[in-house]
Amino acid sequence: MADESKDIYYVEGTPIPETPLPGKEPPPWRETSVVGKALPRVDAYERVSGSAAYPSDVHLPNMLHGAILRCPHPHARIRRIDASAAAKLPGVRMIISGNTPEADLIWKKDPVGDMRLFEPICRFEGDVVAAVAAETPYQAWDAAHAISVDYEVLPFVADERQALKPGVPVVHPKGNVSKTDRYERGDIAQGFAAADVVLEESYRTECELHTPLEPHGCVANWDGRSLTIWESSQGVYAVQSRVAEVLKLPLARVRVIGHYMGGGFGSKLEPGKYTIIAALMAKLSGRPVRLFLTREETYLCVGNRPPTNMTVKAGVKRDGTLTALEFSVLGTGGAYTAGGTSLADWLARDLYTCPNVRTISTDVFINAGPARAFRAPGHPQGAWALEQMMDTLAEAIGMDPVQLRLKNIPSVSQAREGNPPYTSTAFKECLELGAAAFGWEKARGEARAQRASRHIRRGVGMAGGLWFAGGGRPPSTVVVKLFPDGSANLNMGASDLGTGTKTVMAMVIAEELGIKPEAVQIECADTGTTQYATPSGGSKTVPTEAPAVRNAAVQVKQKLLEMAAEALKVDAAELVYRGRDIASRQDSSKRIAVKDLEALKRQGIVVGIGYRGPNPKNMTTHPFAAQFCEVEVNMLTGELKILRFLAAQDSGRVMNRLTYGNQVIGGITMGIGLAATEQRILDTGRTGKMVNRNWHDYKLPTALDVPVDVTVLPVEPVDTAANNTGAKGLGEPATIPTAAAIANAVYHATGLRITCTPIHPQQLVQRLADRPKEG
Amino acid sequence: MSANPTNGPGGITRRNFLTTVGAGAIGAAVSENALAAGKEVAPPQVTPAGRSVEVALRVNGRTHVVQAETRWTLLHVLREVIGLTGAKPGCERGECGACTVLIDGIPRYACLTLAVEVQGHDVTTLEGLMDGEKLGTVQAAFVEADAFQCGYCTPGQVMAVEGLLRANPNPSVEEIRRGVSGNLCRCGAYQHIFKAAHRAAELKAGK
Numbered sequence: 001m002a003d004e005s006k007d008i009y010y011v012e013g014t015p016i017p018e019t020p021l022p023g024k025e026p027p028p029w030r031e032t033s034v035v036g037k038a039l040p041r042v043d044a045y046e047r048v049s050g051s052a053a054y055p056s057d058v059h060l061p062n063m064l065h066g067a068i069l070r071c072p073h074p075h076a077r078i079r080r081i082d083a084s085a086a087a088k089l090p091g092v093r094m095i096i097s098g099n100t101p102e103a104d105l106i107w108k109k110d111p112v113g114d115m116r117l118f119e120p121i122c123r124f125e126g127d128v129v130a131a132v133a134a135e136t137p138y139q140a141w142d143a144a145h146a147i148s149v150d151y152e153v154l155p156f157v158a159d160e161r162q163a164l165k166p167g168v169p170v171v172h173p174k175g176n177v178s179k180t181d182r183y184e185r186g187d188i189a190q191g192f193a194a195a196d197v198v199l200e201e202s203y204r205t206e207c208e209l210h211t212p213l214e215p216h217g218c219v220a221n222w223d224g225r226s227l228t229i230w231e232s233s234q235g236v237y238a239v240q241s242r243v244a245e246v247l248k249l250p251l252a253r254v255r256v257i258g259h260y261m262g263g264g265f266g267s268k269l270e271p272g273k274y275t276i277i278a279a280l281m282a283k284l285s286g287r288p289v290r291l292f293l294t295r296e297e298t299y300l301c302v303g304n305r306p307p308t309n310m311t312v313k314a315g316v317k318r319d320g321t322l323t324a325l326e327f328s329v330l331g332t333g334g335a336y337t338a339g340g341t342s343l344a345d346w347l348a349r350d351l352y353t354c355p356n357v358r359t360i361s362t363d364v365f366i367n368a369g370p371a372r373a374f375r376a377p378g379h380p381q382g383a384w385a386l387e388q389m390m391d392t393l394a395e396a397i398g399m400d401p402v403q404l405r406l407k408n409i410p411s412v413s414q415a416r417e418g419n420p421p422y423t424s425t426a427f428k429e430c431l432e433l434g435a436a437a438f439g440w441e442k443a444r445g446e447a448r449a450q451r452a453s454r455h456i457r458r459g460v461g462m463a464g465g466l467w468f469a470g471g472g473r474p475p476s477t478v479v480v481k482l483f484p485d486g487s488a489n490l491n492m493g494a495s496d497l498g499t500g501t502k503t504v505m506a507m508v509i510a511e512e513l514g515i516k517p518e519a520v521q522i523e524c525a526d527t528g529t530t531q532y533a534t535p536s537g538g539s540k541t542v543p544t545e546a547p548a549v550r551n552a553a554v555q556v557k558q559k560l561l562e563m564a565a566e567a568l569k570v571d572a573a574e575l576v577y578r579g580r581d582i583a584s585r586q587d588s589s590k591r592i593a594v595k596d597l598e599a600l601k602r603q604g605i606v607v608g609i610g611y612r613g614p615n616p617k618n619m620t621t622h623p624f625a626a627q628f629c630e631v632e633v634n635m636l637t638g639e640l641k642i643l644r645f646l647a648a649q650d651s652g653r654v655m656n657r658l659t660y661g662n663q664v665i666g667g668i669t670m671g672i673g674l675a676a677t678e679q680r681i682l683d684t685g686r687t688g689k690m691v692n693r694n695w696h697d698y699k700l701p702t703a704l705d706v707p708v709d710v711t712v713l714p715v716e717p718v719d720t721a722a723n724n725t726g727a728k729g730l731g732e733p734a735t736i737p738t739a740a741a742i743a744n745a746v747y748h749a750t751g752l753r754i755t756c757t758p759i760h761p762q763q764l765v766q767r768l769a770d771r772p773k774e775g
Numbered sequence: 776m777s778a779n780p781t782n783g784p785g786g787i788t789r790r791n792f793l794t795t796v797g798a799g800a801i802g803a804a805v806s807e808n809a810l811a812a813g814k815e816v817a818p819p820q821v822t823p824a825g826r827s828v829e830v831a832l833r834v835n836g837r838t839h840v841v842q843a844e845t846r847w848t849l850l851h852v853l854r855e856v857i858g859l860t861g862a863k864p865g866c867e868r869g870e871c872g873a874c875t876v877l878i879d880g881i882p883r884y885a886c887l888t889l890a891v892e893v894q895g896h897d898v899t900t901l902e903g904l905m906d907g908e909k910l911g912t913v914q915a916a917f918v919e920a921d922a923f924q925c926g927y928c929t930p931g932q933v934m935a936v937e938g939l940l941r942a943n944p945n946p947s948v949e950e951i952r953r954g955v956s957g958n959l960c961r962c963g964a965y966q967h968i969f970k971a972a973h974r975a976a977e978l979k980a981g982k
Binding site for chain 1: 844847851854855858859860863864865866867868870871873901902905910914917918919921923925928929930948952953955956958959961962964965966968969
């Protein structure tokens with residue numbers, strides 16, 4: 001075997017960033033040697049070999065398997081539960097329900113009242129009714145199906161557009177309005193009066209389901225008074241705090257582990273009722289319990305991107321100046337308070353310079369599964385409306401769509417108190433460089449020229465966006481542990497959702513310590529053994545964790561310099577860390593190898609603790625994007641083919657070019673789903689039930705639905721104010737403009753403005769048939 | 776998928792599916808046909824779904840003799856009985872492909888395959904592509920092309936590409952897309968998967 005113990009330090013001569021004096025934070029990097037490169041993931045081996053243990057792979061000795069019986073009605077009162085037949089079935093070891101005294105728990109506080117773990121009134125199809133633990137999953141399901149429940153089926157409302165009409169059933173006694181938000185700046189009437197053109201249009205986006213490949217679930221095990229949970233989660237500390245709160249346990253007695261997880265997209269930012277149920281059944285049976293949802297269940301009860309009904313009224317001058325924007329949205333978070341319209345109006349408020357803006361958001365209850373954050377909550381929906389309206393305005397005033405956007409680019413966040421400037425914005429460059437790299441003008445012209453001849457029509461469209469968050473923030477604590485041979489261990493609480501977090505952090509340490517990324521071993525996502533992190537989500541993980549990791553690595557260097565100063569009997573400020581050794585700047589004969597440091601030998605390792613420092617005051621940090629695409633529409637069949645995409649993304653410094661590109665193509669794929677394939681279908685009239693609760697009937701984009709030709713163009717503004725790495729978030733902005741860009745391209749191809757998602761052949765062919773005859 | 780699912784070379788045929796897992800409805804249909812032909816035949820033997828039988832499975836070149844209920848899927852036996860967790864449950868209804876394994880070299884959904892069906896056939900899982908601790912060619916190509924994000928669909932994607940390349944060592948991009956079109960990736964890393972499949976073909980050809 002090769003001797004890898006000598007292969008720790010980076011190539012000799014690679015510059016290592018200066019070490020700041022003790023107690024000082026490092027200045028932002030300028031050039032980097034490791035960070036920014038296209039490097040394979042540090043956990044790639046585990047993910048492709050099968051050795052990565054996902055929570056659903058955890059198999060404990062003597063483990064039981066759980067199954068949950070869920071309410072089949074959108075609204076029903078449970079009169080009686082009879083589990084006597086189920087209890088007699090082979091292998092059944094535990095059944096719990098609202099009849100179980102230990103299960104009488106508050107699951108969540110909600111403005112409409114406390115939600116119990118087992119609610120006597122089920123307000124959405126899929127709320128929990130009872131649960132079983134048995135020797136095999138097959139036996140658990142046999143038993144769940146054998147539980148007899150007497151329901152009083154109640155009237156329901158499953159369409160948010162009907163929820164406020166008189167006489168409609170109420171989801172909660174106080175009525176169906178969850179929340180109304182208003183925002184206003186300037187004088188909207190004056191804005192419209194000053195416009196040369198005023199247009200108004202309504203838009204709708206359908207409800208989408210996250211459906212990560214690994215279903216939601218966990219394995220729960222008690223050791224006496226202490227509970228350990230392996231959960232498929234975006235944030236182990238968020239699971240820990242909720243479980244401890246519900247079960248009334250001290251945090252230290254709830255350990256949550258989530259080393260790997262098979263996708264979340266927002267739906268795994270929090271635990272589920274299943275987590276508590278697994279823990280309860282494990283406690284009551286005295287055996288570990290694994291409880292993962294079936295695919296069908298993941299469609300009903302673990303979140304969604306809620307539907308939105310939006311109207312945009314916009315005023316523009318002939319020169320492209322926006323004078324007024326009025327935006328309204330009606331949406332729903334489902335049966336409980338879940339931010340049904342949250343942030344849908346943000347792009348209308350903040351993306352373009354506009355002095356007069358008014359928005360109103362009405363969030364209503366319906367008898368359907370509660371929403372959860374879904375990759376850029378509200379934003380792809382808001383972009384669907386605003387970015388189509390921008391194209392409509394551009395056409396009305398005879399201006400190129402890119403030019404109209406360039407005309408209205410802000411340098412400050414107008415919707416925030418005090419109009420703080422952005423720490424960086426390269427939205428302008430995203431539009432300009434993106435259009436140039438895509439060949440925007442040429443492609444638009446050629447698509448048009450091609451039109452007359454065939455039933456296949458080509459169109460080119462684009463859209464822009466920004467993300468409400470994406471700058472990261474405290475808290476985060478990480479520990480970097482340096483071994484005497486130069487290799488290091490990173491201990492951080494954050495989860496790597498597959499976005500490459502671990503790899504980026506290894507690169508940050510490599511950059512600071514002058515070692516190879518593969519010489520960094522990482523412990524993550526375990527409340528028992530790793531440091532604190534907020535859940536991974538909202539495009540904040542890298543800008544939150546990377547500065548903390550950098551600070552920890554810097555502290556390791558500061559400590560090494562102090563040790564060397566003691567050994568060499570010089571002032572630490574005179575010394576420079578060079579990787580393998582530390583030397584005096586003035587006298588190169590004064591040097592000592594790290595492994596020879598007596599102080600290091602005395603303590604065995606050097607530990608650096610890093611915290612995420614505060615964000616800059618009176619400034620705000622956000623990623624931006626502009627995406628361009630070319631599509632083909634078959635005017636006879638309504639089929640839409642997406643030919644190519646280009647994404648120009650400003651997420652600050654690129655940390656790893658390989659995983660960066662991957663995350664952007666993933667965002668585009670997801671946006672294609674919103675634009676063209678995905679739609680929750682509820683039988684709103686008769687039963688209120690979801691009719692397409694599987695991947696056959698609810699269509700995710702497949703390998704055949706995405707273009708082969710996707711270009712990712714990072715636009716990297718130098719951002720020295722955001723944080724000490726210059727990185728901004730990427731996950732969200734990569735999917736915000738996608739669907740709107742496709743809709744604009746479809747308009748360009750067909751002349752049809754498709755205002756409702758998804759643009760599937762059924763809709764397109766209907767719209768094509770409805771067109772007035774030409775000539 | 777590149778192969779006909781009901782009659783692949785050496786795969787599971789509809790005929791041996793029926794003889795292995797007799798079910799009431801199918802049994803009745805068979806009897807009616809026999810009656811129509813004017814012959815008397817003994818009713819087919821039906822094993823109740825919950826009954827355990829001994830099943831010999833050849834997985835990654837080794838034979839495992841396990842007690843399995845006749846209704847247990849190959850996926851369940853691989854993961855919960857034999858302890859090979861590479862193949863993942865994503866839907867357990869033949870929609871996502873995360874459980875894809877090779878049966879006699881052809882990609883198949885382990886969640887739609889009963890364990891008793893695969894007696895006498897060769898099953899290859901993700902783990903079977905490894906050479907000790909060394910990654911197989913397709914796996915190495917997936918690392919190089921960064922052809923995954925969360926990694927949960929990856930075992931299935933790798934097996935789909937492995938099966939594709941065994942049948943077609945030099946696939947076009949369109950053939951690659953079709954070859955993995957039965958495998959969903961919610962992270963949406965498809966373009967990198969296409970690159971990995973292309974790279975794996977090169978590596979297998981010694982390029």
